Amino acid sequence: MIASTVTNFRPAAKQRGFTLLELVIALVVVAVMVLMALPSFRETGVRNNVSSINNNLLHAFNVARAEAVRRGINVTVTNVGGSWNNGWIVATTGATPATLLNQDAIPQGGYSVCAATTGGGTNTTITFNSLGALAGGASQFDVNVNRPDGNVLLAQRLTIGPSGQVQVKQNATGSPAATSC
Numbered sequence: 001m002i003a004s005t006v007t008n009f010r011p012a013a014k015q016r017g018f019t020l021l022e023l024v025i026a027l028v029v030v031a032v033m034v035l036m037a038l039p040s041f042r043e044t045g046v047r048n049n050v051s052s053i054n055n056n057l058l059h060a061f062n063v064a065r066a067e068a069v070r071r072g073i074n075v076t077v078t079n080v081g082g083s084w085n086n087g088w089i090v091a092t093t094g095a096t097p098a099t100l101l102n103q104d105a106i107p108q109g110g111y112s113v114c115a116a117t118t119g120g121g122t123n124t125t126i127t128f129n130s131l132g133a134l135a136g137g138a139s140q141f142d143v144n145v146n147r148p149d150g151n152v153l154l155a156q157r158l159t160i161g162p163s164g165q166v167q168v169k170q171n172a173t174g175s176p177a178a179t180s181c
Contacts, residue, residue, distance in 0.1 A: 046147055047154070049107055054145045054156040054168065056104045057088070057113070061126065061158065061166050063102050064090045068128040074135055075101070077126045084113035084143070085181065093127070110148030116177035117141050132164040144172040144179060152179050 018026075060077050067090075068075040074093045080086040080103075087105030106113060115123045120137025129135040141160040146152075155172040172179050 114181040
């Protein structure tokens with residue numbers, strides 16, 4: 001008689017986890033994707049900073065204009081230390097003592113704020129009268145918020161007309177204010 005032998009074949013245990021080669025390939029793919037996204041993150045940061053500076057200036061101009069009308073006196077937005085790059089102060093004039101209404105500064109990193117007046121006045125001070133209009137002989141006031149890379153098309157511009165109305169423009173092309181200062 002032939003003896004029968006029973007052989008137990010167990011299926012091979014399933015492999016769990018990743019091989020070292022698979023892990024290295026996955027890490028390389030993730031690293032390449034991160035390196036491709038970094039310039040986009042930097043550009044987003046620069047655009048956000050320009051918008052933030054522009055919005056802070058817009059707020060200062062609107063506060064000055066509204067307070068001039070509300071109080072019935074002139075209110076100025078003046079740069080700090082002779083340069084808009086050092087920031088600006090909103091304060092009343094014609095009242096004793098002058099009242100500080102707002103103060104702001106720009107972030108570090110090569111951003112610049114340049115201004116120019118048309119028709120008279122000074123490039124360092126914007127004055128709104130009791131009617132909310134530009135005072136001091138200026139017929140227009142332009143302020144450019146410039147990027148560190150000097151790209152005029154991606155800079156932002158504020159234009160204040162004779163009535164005191166502020167317009168926001170998405171680039172500094174054609175602005176009487178400098179595109180770097």
